[in-house]
Every structure is written in structure tokens, then in C-alpha cells.
Amino acid sequence: MSGARIIARRDLAARLLAAIVVVVVVGGATAWLVVAGVGPAIFHHHMTQTAGSSSSTVEHAERAFRTASALSLALALAAALVMSVVVSVVLTRRITRSLTPVTEAAGRVADGDYTARVPAIGLGAEFDDLALAFNTMATDLGRIETTRTRMLADLAHEMRTPVTTLGAYLEAIADGVEHADAPTLAMLGEQVTRLARLSEDIALVTTAEEGRLTMRREPIGVAQVVTGQAAQAAARYAARGVHLDVRVSPTAQAARVDADADRLAQVLTNLLDNALRHTPTGGAVRVLLDRAGSGARIVVADDGDGIPAEHLPHVFDRFYRVDSGRDRAHGGSGVGLSIARAITEAHGGTITAHSDGPGRGAVFTVTLPTAPEPRAR
Incomplete structure (x- = not known):
């Protein structure tokens, strides 16, 4: 479980970092093209329009413009890349730290512990809705499991009496202790009817609660x-x-x-x-x-x-x-x-x-x- 969690964390961090790096690289390439291709041409045009500017002055100014632009762009890209890495790491740690309780609670529910709950994540409405949905699911599963356990216990209790009675009388008849006379057969028939009625009632209520009850309305x-x-x-x-x-x-x-x-x-x-x-x-x-x-x-x-x-x-x-x-x-x-x-x-x-x-x-x-x-x- 811990190994899988580490892999998932690294995968999330790598994906976030890769996405941010792609954005930075694309933005930087676009800015570089603008600075290297469009910026100097516009600057040269304005310099030549300036009265009294010699060719050497224009060339020196253009070189200064390119150097300043390249240096500014490089510093800006470096700062953006560093901030992207920092933001990616911080965001990844916060997300994984917030989702760890969800993972642990899901594991507990999978192991049959329906008392597991997830605290408020605090990463926005979507994550809070996830926590609420998980807690609601755990509550419902716990209630269903409790009902199922009680139902099976009660069903076993309901069936025990007629089954025990049938078994005891059949054994007694086989041993010659009891006789298969009319009263005994009537009593055995009542127990069989009780079992049949119980079976029919269980089938009916299950079908009705599941919305599969056939009706001619x-x-x-x-x-x-x-x-x-x-x-x-x-x-x-x-x-x-x-x-x-x-x-x-x-x-x-x-x-x-x-x-x-x-x-x-x-x-x-x-x-x-x-x-x-x-x-x-x-x-x-x-x-x-x-x-x-x-x-x-x-x-x-x-x-x-x-x-x-x-x-x-x-x-x-x-x-x-x-x-x-x-x-x-x-x-x-x-x-x-x-x-x-x-x-x-x-x-x-x-x-x-x-x-x-x-x-x-x-x-x-x-x-x-x-x-x-x-x-x-």
C-alpha cells in the first residue's frame, strides 16, 4: 500500500511539474520569437525615423536592445521555471497530504470497517464534495451491513424452530417413538407451511424494495x-x-x-x-x-x-x-x-x-x- 502511494505521489508530482514546464517552455519560446524577430525590426524602424541618428549609433542601440531583451527574457524564464517547480512541489504535497486520509479510509472500508470517515479536505468545493460523498457512502454501507447481519441472524432464528421440529419428529418417526398419525402429519404440515410462507414473504419484500414487483394497476x-x-x-x-x-x-x-x-x-x-x-x-x-x-x-x-x-x-x-x-x-x-x-x-x-x-x-x-x-x- 505504501509503495503504491509513493508511486502515485511521484506520478502526480511529475504530471503537475511537466504540465507547468510545458506552459513555461511554450510561453518562453513565443516570447523569444517575438523579442528576436519582431522587436528588433520595430526598434530599427523607429531608430531610422529619428533625425540625426547615424548608422553606427543605430547599430549600437540595436545591439544594446537585443542584449537587454535576451537578458531580461532569460531572467524572467528562469524565475518562472523556479516558481513553477516550487508551486508544483507545494501543490503536490498539499494534495497528496489531503488525499492520504481518503486513501486510508477507503482501505479501512474495504476491510470492513464502516466507521471510517474523511475529514474536510479544504482544497475547494470539489474535494469537500468528495469527502462528503465518501462519508455518506461509508454510513450507508455500515447501515446496510448492520441490517444484513441482523436479517440473516433473524432469518436463521425464524427457520430454526420449524426445521428443528421437522427434524425431531422425522427422527422420532423413523425410530418408532412417534407415529405418523393424522395429528402428527398435520403438525408437520403446519411447520412446512410456516417455512413456505417465510420464504414467500422474504422474496416478496425483497422484490418490492428493489422496485421489481410485478403489478397489474x-x-x-x-x-x-x-x-x-x-x-x-x-x-x-x-x-x-x-x-x-x-x-x-x-x-x-x-x-x-x-x-x-x-x-x-x-x-x-x-x-x-x-x-x-x-x-x-x-x-x-x-x-x-x-x-x-x-x-x-x-x-x-x-x-x-x-x-x-x-x-x-x-x-x-x-x-x-x-x-x-x-x-x-x-x-x-x-x-x-x-x-x-x-x-x-x-x-x-x-x-x-x-x-x-x-x-x-x-x-x-x-x-x-x-x-x-x-x-x-
């Missing part, structure tokens, strides 16, 4: 989607003893959005399932559809567990759980809210979460841009 009525998904969830809510209240404001009855009906329905399903998991028996979940300016707003509010303030910024992250044990016990894959956010943003909308704290419920709000109303014929 068309103007659809939001009220029909909201009421339809609420009707499908009614049985699950009744089985848990949780009241589900759905309201559509008069102003939103005819609201239409340019959306994929199935994808939008999945957003509602994930929000309703999330609310059900965190609402105790006897609680209530309220769904409201109304207008928000030029958009349609869907609010899913529960009076369940609530969300601590420090967890609110992360509830839409993959595998993030406010209460890990409780969520896993209720079968959540940990990416339902991530899928809801990815699909909502793919439709040009926004989704937010709010809670007044633990035990005070949570409110999820989806806002979607509405489609133009069809013209009456």
Missing part, C-alpha cells in the same frame, strides 16, 4: 378493497374475541386509486393480522377510510399492546419485533409490515405508525394518491 375503488378484506378477517377476529369495526366516510365512498387490487388487499391483510396479534381478547380494532386532501387514507387502529417510542422508527424493518417472544408465539413471520410498506410505496403512497406508548394501542395510516374521477358521458 388499474383504477379500483378503495372502499371495496377495505370492506372486502375486513369481511375476510371477520372470522379470525371473532375466533379471538376481538371486535372489528369498519367505517367508510361519505367522502371516500367513491374514492378510486390506480393500484393492483391484490397487492393493496395484501397491505390491508397484513395490517389487520398485525393488529389482531397485538390486541387481547375483548379488545377492538377500528378501520377507517376517508379522504386526506387529494388522497385516500386508510387507518387501522387497535387498543392493544402499543409500541414504545424507541421502537416506532423500526417497526417497518424486516424481522424487527417489539416483543420477540410474543410475536413468534403468534406465528408472525416478522416481515408483514415491511411488505405493507414496500407495496404502499410502490403505489406512490406512504405508511406511518403511531402509538402513545405500551398498553395504549397503535395506529397505522396508509395514504394513497387517488386516481382521476371518470368523466360522465
